[in-house]
Amino acid sequence: MAKDIAKTHKEWEKPLLELEDTIAKLREAARREADPVKQANYIEKAETYQEQCNRYVKLMYSNLGDWEKVLVARAEKRPYTLDYIQSIFNGFIELQGDRNGFNDNAIVGGPAEFNGRPVIVLGHQKGRNIQDRQMRNFGMAKPEGYRKAIRLFEMAERFRMPVISFVDTPAADPGVESESRGISEAIAAAMLKMFQLTVPTVSVIIGEGGSGGAIGIAVSNRVLMLEHAVYSVIPPEGCAAILWRAPERAPEAAEALQITAKSALSLGIIDEIVSEPEGAAHRDPAGASDLIKEAVVRHLNELLKLSPAELHADRHAKFRKLGKFAELL
C-alpha cells in the first residue's frame, strides 16, 4: 500500500504537471500557427485543458491529507524566507555572522521596513538548486545560525524594533560540527533570549516547522502558520523508524503526530492559520505574500498596543499554559 503513496511533491503533482505541460505546448503551438482557424482550435483546446487543470488543482488541494501536507510544505517550488522578505518587506539589509568565528547560511536576517515600520526580520532559508541547497545546508541551521539570531534579537531589543521570524526547516543540523559547537545550547539560548525580549514578536511557520530547529526561533507573542505548513516534534520518517522500525511508514506517522496547522490551532499552539491561495503558496507566491502580510500587520498592530512589560509577560503566559495533563488535587 505504501508503494502508492507519493514520496515527493513533484511525484504527487505529476498529473497536474503533465497537464500544465500540455497546455503550455498548445499555447505555444497557437502562437506559432499562422492559420487563424487552426490557431483558434489550439486555443480552444488549451482552454478546455486549463479548466480541467483548475478543477484538478482545486480538488487536489482542497482536502490534503496529513502526508500530502508534508509534501506540499517541502515542495521545491514553495516560497522561502527570502522570497517573502523580498515581497513583503522594503530595504532589507542582510546581516551575517555569529561574531564567534562562524556564519550560517541556513538562517538569514537583518533590519528591514515592514508596513512603514523598522523591524528585524529573520528566518530559515532553503536552497532551490543543488549548489544553493548545499550552501543553505537544506535549511538546517548550525549553532552559529541560532547565535546570529540571538544577535539580531538583542539588536531588536536595543533599538525597539519588532521581530518577525519565518520558520522553515526540516530540523537543526545534526552533524558532528554542530554537536562540537553546542547546537543544543544554541537553540536553548535562542529561546531564552526570545523570552527576554520586550518588543513585539511574531513568527510565521511557512513550510516545515521541524522540531527544536523550529522552536529555536519561534518563541513569539504570536505564532501564525500557513495553511499547508507542518509543525512537528519529530520528522515523520524518524517517528516511523522509532515506532515501527520502518521509515517508509512516514505517512502513518504524519497522521499520528498531528502536524497540520489545523491540529496546531486546536491544541492551542498557534494563534491563527493563514490561508494559502488556491493550489498552495507556490502557485501564487504574490497572493500568499499578501495574505501573510495582512495577518502579520493585524497581529503586530494588536501587540504594539502593549507596553514592553506586557509584551514580556504576554509571551511568558502564552507558553506557560501549553501542555495537556490530568491533575488530581
Added chain:
Amino acid sequence: MEFEQNLRVCQHCQHHHRLTAQIRIDWTFDENSFVEHDTGLSSVDPLSFPDYGKKLEQMQAKGETHDSVLSGTATIEGLRVSTAVCDFAFIGGSMGSVAGEKITRALERGIDLRCPVVIFCASGGARMQEGLLSLMQMAKTTGAVERCRAEGIPYIAVFTDPTMAGVLASYASVADVIIAEPKALVGFAGLRVSKQAGVGKVPDDFQTAEYVLKHGMIDRIVSRKELRATLAGLVRTLGGHLLHSEAGA
C-alpha cells in the same frame, strides 16, 4: 552490596550505572528531607497516539505514578533547594506535558521559596507521543529558566546518562552551572542520525560528558561520590545572597 555502597559505580571501570529518581534523591539530599510536590499530575493521551494510552496504563499499573520526573523540595547539607529528578525508566525519561510542567513548577518553586534549583537530567528527549505539545515543553521550561534568571535564583543542572535532544536543547543547557556524571551520554541527535548526516567521522568520545566538557558546553564532570558535596558547595555559594536577604525561613 559493595556495588550499592559504591553508589552503583563499578569499582573496576568506574562506570556510573543509571539510578531511579527515588534512589537519586535518597543519595543526594539530607535524609528524609525530600517532600514530593505535584503528585497529582498524570499524563493523558492528547493525540490518541498509537499504543501510548496502553503504555501509560501499563506504567501506572506497575505503580510508576510520577511519570518521568519527580519534583519537590529537599535540603542538602541543611540548605533548602527546589528539585526535579528525571527518571529514565519511565518511557526513556521523555519530556511530555507532565515532565515539562513539573520541571517548570520546580523552577517556579525556586522563585517562590527564594531557594536554588537543582535538576537532574536523564532523558532521551521530547516525548513524541504527545506531538507538538512535547515540543512546546522545551519553550515552557526555558521560559521558567528565564524567570529564575530575572529573579536571581541559581539553577544547577546535573547531566546524568543520558541527557539528549529536546531536554538538552532546552532547560538543561541554560542552567547557571552544569555538572555531568562521568561518561554520561550527552547530545542533540541520536548517534545514528549524526553519523548519517555527519560531515566527518565521529570522534571516539562523541556525545559523552567528556566530549562536551572539552568543547566548553559544561562546567565540570563530577563522580557520584563527590556529587553531593559539590552540589552543596554550589548551593551555598550561588544561593548565599538568598540566605542573607531573607530573615528566618
